[in-house]
Amino acid sequence: xxxxxxxxxxxxxxxxxxxxxxxxxxxxxxxxxxxxxxxxxxxxxxxxxxxxxxxxxxxxxxxxxxxxxxxxxxxxxxxxxxxxxxxxxxxxxxxxxxxxxxxxxxxxxxxxxxxxxxxxxxxxxxxxxxxxxxxxxxxxxxxxxxxxxxxxxxxxxxxxxxxxxxxxxxxxxxxxxxxxxxxxxxxxxxxxxxxxxxxxxxxxxxxxxxxxxxxxxxxxxxxxxxxxxxxxxxxxxxxxxxxxxxxxxxxxxxxxxxxxxxxxxxxxxxxxxxxxxxxxxxxxxxxxxxxxxxxxxxxxxxxxxxxxxxxxxxxxxxxxxxxxxxxxxxxxxxxxxxxxxxxxxxxxxxxxxxxxxxxxxxxxxxxxxxxxxxxxxxxxxxxxxxxxxxxxxxxxxxxxxxxxxxxxxxxxxxxxxxxxxxxxxxxxxxxxxxxxxxxxxxxxxxxxxxxxxxxxxxxxxxxxxxxxxxxxxxxxxxxxxxxxxxxxxxxxxxxxxxxxxxxxxxxxxxxxxxxxxxxxxxxxxxxxxxxxxxxxxxxxxxxxxxxxxxxxxxxxxxxxxxxxxxxxxxxxxxxxxxxxxxxxxxxxxxxxxxxxxxxxxxxxxxxxxxxxxxxxxxxxxxxxxxxxxxxxxxxxxxxxxxxxxxxxxxxxxxxxxxxxxxxxxxxxxxxxxxxxxxxxxxxxxxxxxxxxxxxxxxxxxxxxxxxxxxxxxxxxxxxxxxxxxxxxxxxxxxxxxxxxxxxxxxxxxxxxxxxxxxxxxxxxxxxxxxxxxxxxxxxxxxxxxxxxxxxxxxx
Ligand SMILES: *[C@@H]1O[C@H](CO)[C@@H](O)[C@H](O)[C@H]1NC(C)=O
Ligand SMILES: *[C@@H]1O[C@H](CO)[C@@H](O)[C@H](O)[C@H]1NC(C)=O
Ligand SMILES: *[C@@H]1O[C@H](CO)[C@@H](O)[C@H](O)[C@H]1NC(C)=O
Ligand SMILES: *[C@@H]1O[C@H](CO)[C@@H](O)[C@H](O)[C@H]1NC(C)=O
Ligand SMILES: *[C@@H]1O[C@H](CO)[C@@H](O)[C@H](O)[C@H]1NC(C)=O
Ligand SMILES: *[C@@H]1O[C@H](CO)[C@@H](O)[C@H](O)[C@H]1NC(C)=O
Numbered sequence: 001x002x003x004x005x006x007x008x009x010x011x012x013x014x015x016x017x018x019x020x021x022x023x024x025x026x027x028x029x030x031x032x033x034x035x036x037x038x039x040x041x042x043x044x045x046x047x048x049x050x051x052x053x054x055x056x057x058x059x060x061x062x063x064x065x066x067x068x069x070x071x072x073x074x075x076x077x078x079x080x081x082x083x084x085x086x087x088x089x090x091x092x093x094x095x096x097x098x099x100x101x102x103x104x105x106x107x108x109x110x111x112x113x114x115x116x117x118x119x120x121x122x123x124x125x126x127x128x129x130x131x132x133x134x135x136x137x138x139x140x141x142x143x144x145x146x147x148x149x150x151x152x153x154x155x156x157x158x159x160x161x162x163x164x165x166x167x168x169x170x171x172x173x174x175x176x177x178x179x180x181x182x183x184x185x186x187x188x189x190x191x192x193x194x195x196x197x198x199x200x201x202x203x204x205x206x207x208x209x210x211x212x213x214x215x216x217x218x219x220x221x222x223x224x225x226x227x228x229x230x231x232x233x234x235x236x237x238x239x240x241x242x243x244x245x246x247x248x249x250x251x252x253x254x255x256x257x258x259x260x261x262x263x264x265x266x267x268x269x270x271x272x273x274x275x276x277x278x279x280x281x282x283x284x285x286x287x288x289x290x291x292x293x294x295x296x297x298x299x300x301x302x303x304x305x306x307x308x309x310x311x312x313x314x315x316x317x318x319x320x321x322x323x324x325x326x327x328x329x330x331x332x333x334x335x336x337x338x339x340x341x342x343x344x345x346x347x348x349x350x351x352x353x354x355x356x357x358x359x360x361x362x363x364x365x366x367x368x369x370x371x372x373x374x375x376x377x378x379x380x381x382x383x384x385x386x387x388x389x390x391x392x393x394x395x396x397x398x399x400x401x402x403x404x405x406x407x408x409x410x411x412x413x414x415x416x417x418x419x420x421x422x423x424x425x426x427x428x429x430x431x432x433x434x435x436x437x438x439x440x441x442x443x444x445x446x447x448x449x450x451x452x453x454x455x456x457x458x459x460x461x462x463x464x465x466x467x468x469x470x471x472x473x474x475x476x477x478x479x480x481x482x483x484x485x486x487x488x489x490x491x492x493x494x495x496x497x498x499x500x501x502x503x504x505x506x507x508x509x510x511x512x513x514x515x516x517x518x519x520x521x522x523x524x525x526x527x528x529x530x531x532x533x534x535x536x537x538x539x540x541x542x543x544x545x546x547x548x549x550x551x552x553x554x555x556x557x558x559x560x561x562x563x564x565x566x567x568x569x570x571x572x573x574x575x576x577x578x579x580x581x582x583x584x585x586x587x588x589x590x591x592x593x594x595x596x597x598x599x600x601x602x603x604x605x606x607x608x609x610x611x612x613x614x615x616x617x618x619x620x621x622x623x624x625x626x627x628x629x630x631x632x633x634x635x636x637x638x639x640x641x642x643x644x645x646x647x648x649x650x651x652x653x654x655x656x657x658x659x660x661x662x663x664x665x666x667x668x669x670x671x672x673x674x675x676x677x678x679x680x681x682x683x684x685x686x687x688x689x690x691x692x693x694x695x696x697x698x699x700x701x702x703x704x705x706x707x708x709x710x711x712x713x714x715x716x717x718x719x720x721x722x723x724x725x726x727x728x729x730x731x732x733x734x735x736x737x738x739x740x741x742x743x744x745x746x747x748x749x750x751x752x753x754x755x756x757x758x759x760x761x762x763x764x765x766x767x768x769x770x771x772x773x774x775x776x777x778x779x780x781x782x783x784x785x786x787x788x789x790x791x792x793x794x795x
Contacts, residue, residue, distance in 0.1 A: 005115060023198035030637040032419050033476070040429055041473040045106050047442075048466050052103070054440040055095045063094035067441030068455040075132060083211070087135035088142065088459070090200060091372065093122055098142045098459035100150035100172075101493050102467045104161035104351065112161040116154065119595060120171060126166065127178045133199045133207055137219035139179065141284075141491040143210065145226045146509075148233065149493030156496075160477060173233060180230055180239055183223070184516065186262055187242045191268035192523035193220050193249055202575055214272055216263045217280035221250040222490065225288040228296060230494050232502070237509040238516045245520060248750045249527075250285065251304050257684055258311035259283065259327040267532075275333055277316055277324035279341035284490040286312075288349050295487045295495055297502055309351065310667065313742035317356075320363040320608055321380070330658070330684060333383040334636045337363075337397055339374040342404035343490075346411035354415050361412055363404040365424060366608045369627040370446040370616045372431065373399030378614050383574035393615040400444035400454060401436060403464035403492065414480075419638055420598040420629070425472040427628045432466070436711055452619045494597070568722060595640035599629060603647040603701070647701040652690050654738060657784075659685035668740055674749045676740050681757040688739035698746045699738060706732075735789040750791040753782070758794065 028034040059065030064070035076082035076088040088094060096115065114577045128143075151172040153161040185203040186194040195212040196219060198204055204212060224247040227239035253269070254260050259276040278286065286308055293302035316322045316328035322341060324334040342364040345357035367374050375395035383390045406428060415423035435451075436442045442461050443453040471477055479486055484496035511517050601607070609627075610617065618625065629635070664684025668676040692698055693708045737751050738744065745751070758774060775783035782792040 004410045028635045030419075030423070032422050037473045037475060040426060041470060042406040043200065043433070044427060044466060045471040045474060046101060047429075047437070048106060048224065048462060048470065050437070051441050051462050055099075055457075055462075056118075058440050060096060060118075061093055063089040063091065064457060064459065065095070065441050066455045067438045067443045067457045068453065070440040073456060080133065083135075085754045087197070088138045088141065090128070090132040090143075091130060092128055092132070092143065093119075094142055095457075095459045095462065096122070097146045097150075098491065100146055101153060102462050102470075104150060104153035104159065105467055105479065105494070107160040107468060107478070109161050112153070113163060113167065113514045116150070116163070116168065116172070119175070123175060126171060126174045128175070128182055128200050131199065131201045133197050135197050135219070136183050136194055137196070137222060140183060140226050141489060142463070143657070144176050144179050144183070144223075144230065145274040145489045145491050145493045145495075146463065147172045147179070148226060148229055148462045149489065149495060150178065151640070152235070152496065154495070158482070160467035176230060177234055177236075178786075180227060184239070185243060187246060187516075188519055190268050190523065190526050191266060191269060191476040192242070192245050192520065192527075193264070193269075194223070194246055213264060213265050213267055217250055217260050218262075218280075218282050218284045219267060220264070221247045221282040222288050225292050225295075225489060227291055227493075229497075231509060232296075232497060232505045235505065235509050236512065238511040240462055240509075241511055241520060242516050245523070247288075248300075248304075251289075251308070254308075255327040257315055257327065258307050259315060259325065259330065260308070261327045274327045275324050277311065277341070278322045278344050279324070279338035283340050283343060287343070287490055290347060290351055291487045291489075294485060295497060297499075305351070310665075314665075315682055318740040319359070320611075321360055330686075334379045335383065336379045338377050338396075339399070339402055340404060341375055342402075343407055346404075348410035349408075349415045354412070357408070357412060358416075358602075359604075361405075361408050364408065365628065366612075366616060368405060368424075369398070369428070369625070370618050370622075371450070372435065372622050372625055373397060373445050373448055374402065374405050375448050380612055382543060382614060393617065394448060397447050397449060398445060398454065399448055400456065400458055401442055401465050403460055403468055406468045406472070407488075407492070411470045413472055416597070418596050418598050420596045422472065423467055423628055423631070423634050423638075428469060432469075449619045451535065451619070460491065468491050471755055560690065595644075596638035599635070599638050600640035600642075603645060605629060606646050607649075635726070648697050648703075650690075650699045650701075651696045652692050652698050654688055654690045657687045657689060659687065661685070668743060668751070670743070671793040674746055676743060676745065676749070676751045678740075678753045678757065680749065680755060684743055686739075687737060689735045689784065690738045692734045692736055696734065698736070702747075727752050733787055735784055735787055737789055737792050745791070750793060752793050752795055755794040758782075 025035070025039060027033055054067070055065040055554060057065075058070045059072045062074040065071075066073045066075040073085075073089070073159060075091045076085045077091075080086065082364050096118065100112070100119075103115060144749065151170065152288075153159050154163045154168045154172065155170070156162055174784055179200075182200045182203075183198055184200045186196075187206075189195060194215065195204060196215040197207055197211050199206055224240075224243040228241040231237050231240035250260070251266065253271075255274075255276075260282060261271045262281040263272040263274065264270065276282065286305065288380040289301050289305040290306060293305055307749075312322055316325050318667075321337045322344065323332045323337070324330060326333045335747050342361075345361040346362075348354070348357035348360070364374055371378075371394075375394045377394065379393050379395060382393075389395070404423070408423050412418075413425075432442060434442070438453065441457040444456060444458075444461075446452045446454045471479070479494060482496070482500065486494050486496045488494055638726070659681065661682050663680065663682030665685075666678070668678045669676055690699060693706055694704050697703050700712045731740055740751055755776065773785060775786065776794050777783055778786055779788070780793045780795060781788045781790060782794055783789070
């Protein structure tokens with residue numbers, strides 16, 4: 001009797017215990033131990049199924065599902081001119097094709113097989129013979145890239161999604177080749193540069209002129225990556241040859257500063273816009289130069305990457321983002337940045353530039369903190385003229401759930417293992433579960449200032465955004481253990497090649513298509529003729545005087561010639577060089593890091609908030625939304641109070657000087673992280689000086705007293721005109737170099753320049769710009785307008 005009672009009691013205790021297990025997660029929030037990561041991974045996986053199943057139920061066989069109204073979003077059959085819709089929606093099941101690799105990556109073999117079967121049912125004749133006009137670039141990255149990558153998964157025995165030869169006959173690759181063959185006629189122009197659109201059935205025949213002859217750099221260059229991969233897989237080199245010719249041709253249209261204008265007429269080589277930068281219309285040019293170099297082991301592509309990246313460093317790099325600049329002059333031309341540029345830190349990680357990537361990615365974090373998404377365009381500075389939208393910080397106010405910020409966060413996490421990035425992922429996961437989830441999928445935000453939703457779910461939500469979020473939490477994904485050189489396409493489809501494949505392609509590949517081999521011969525002849533016609537000798541290359549003072553965020557030149565009236569702090573703190581190494585060694589034993597390096601040791605974590613407080617204003621409806629980095633649980637868990645502090649804001653003024661000497665640019669050589677050495681000073685140079693006075697706080701947070709000023713022999717100047725400079729004899733002002741050509745100097749860093757490379761030009765100043773003169777004092781310090789630059793030495 002009594003035994004029985006006890007048993008019952010025990011049973012009820014146990015069931016209570018089981019219940020408790022179910023309701024409280026078996027991990028402490030923000031510990032980011034493996035249980036917590038596993039839980040987030042599963043939550044993302046559920047979101048992926050939610051979006052995909054809704055598409056299959058309500059959207060298929062059309063291109064997308066409308067997440068709010070639960071009906072298909074199809075091509076606009078009535079209005080062929082509805083380009084934003086029709087460019088990507090060819091009535092060819094875009095979401096299905098773009099999602100294949102997402103299912104492969106989460107490792108659901110059963111579902112992957114089902115989708116491949118569904119593809120087979122959808123395309124029984126293995127072709128895209130559809131009378132749709134679509135954009136070549138978008139179709140390449142979503143359809144050709146998606147099919148190629150899914151084919152790789154289906155045929156690689158080391159992958160979970162592998163299908164044996166009885167189950168899979170290479171049909172996805174057949175489809176990819178068919179699509180590529182339908183896109184390739186876009187390249188049949190007299191220059192070999194592609195037009196922007198083709199009709200999958202009628203080629204370029206029935207397309208209005210204005211829909212063909214304006215094309216951008218990303219669109220003209222990028223298909224090289226997917227098409228070259230297709231050549232490797234099929235042995236047919238025409239895809240590579242045609243698109244690679246166009247890629248190189250695009251690069252040949254760069255300015256003398258190695259900056260590419262974003263938009264051209266591919267037939268006439270006319271440039272439509274000379275703006276350059278890293279965002280929309282040019283982004284994947286850089287991406288594929290570097291990724292192509294790695295995937296195809298290609299030194300020529302790597303040189304293009306290096307040269308184009310260097311040009312960005314000199315001309316476009318700013319403290320927290322890369323600005324849009326005019327390709328010929330390098331001057332800043334817009335006061336906004338766009339959402340697509342958030343991808344760049346991820347690419348910088350691939351290039352080994354983790355430090356700068358960390359800073360640039362913080363900008364996206366602050367945008368998300370403020371607006372709950374990444375605005376299509378955000379103004380970092382109010383408009384100067386008095387137009388009615390002067391104070392609207394978002395010239396383009398939507399966020400269609402684009403992946404770029406998640407992508408960069410994922411790559412930064414893989415490189416640093418800093419839990420800071422997991423915390424970003426946790427917030428984004430939460431936003432997907434609450435703010436973006438709707439009845440039949442995920443809705444982007446139409447207006448970030450009001451929080452209104454879009455009735456659209458573009459295919460990149462499943463193909464990229466949720467895929468990168470999944471991978472962020474999935475420590476053990478097979479991609480993370482692979483020894484292949486896995487490279488993600490710009491649509492997040494993983495590509496990989498084995499050295500053996502590269503070797504055998506180089507030996508055996510052939511272009512057997514006379515149409516395209518003859519065409520290539522013809523465009524090369526055209527090119528030679530065109531070059532002959534150009535003036536060979538450029539106008540007298542007299543030394544151009546340097547001499548424009550451009551402030552870091554100055555837009556118009558009028559503003560730029562005066563010293564910055566504000567006490568701005570616009571120099572970044574170059575934090576701990578070799579940070580990456582340090583973090584990795586601290587992490588070597590698993591998750592034992594006591595603190596987040598970013599949260600604890602980056603003392604500029606809140607500089608963006610301060611500096612852009614005029615245009616980073618959280619809308620009212622998000623007033624309870626808190627900055628991720630100061631969430632209570634996260635902060636208390638990961639900040640190290642011993643080091644965790646913000647730097648005192650600088651009260652010095654900083655400004656950039658642009659030097660424009662003739663001759664070829666030579667990068668400064670870095671010695672021991674402390675000295676930048678310039679053998680010559682030819683080409684475009686950008687030097688940031690900080691103006692320091694006694695009592696001011698510099699960009700490193702040091703307050704200056706009088707001593708260092710008095711020590712300097714201030715009368716010892718080479719030019720007579722300096723006698724007129726009152727400041728020399730007053731309480732003093734000094735300059736300090738803070739950055740050269742985008743390379744930040746450390747706190748005690750200095751620049752050493754070959755004297756004859758800089759002073760010899762002095763006599764040739766014209767006087768139309770500001771009155772500056774260069775000289776040297778007895779300490780070999782450069783004098784700028786008679787004031788010593790304390791850490792530039794002429795030798
Ligand atoms: C679009 O695709 C659907 C489904 O495959 C098909 O029924 C329809 O005929 C197509 N529409 C056009 C105009 O091609
Ligand atoms: C800049 O700072 C100095 C010293 O702190 C101060 O005297 C001056 O008024 C400030 N200028 C502006 C424009 O705020
Ligand atoms: C931005 O910061 C400045 C200086 O601290 C302050 O005067 C200004 O009111 C702030 N602007 C906004 C919109 O908060
Ligand atoms: C720079 O030099 C000062 C004075 O010699 C020293 O106190 C400081 O630690 C140095 N800073 C760095 C980053 O090395
Ligand atoms: C310094 O510059 C001059 C003139 O450009 C050049 O002839 C000389 O070789 C340079 N010296 C060094 C050490 O590079
Ligand atoms: C200035 O330029 C002239 C040619 O325009 C040249 O002859 C002269 O040597 C230059 N002077 C200096 C100091 O470089």
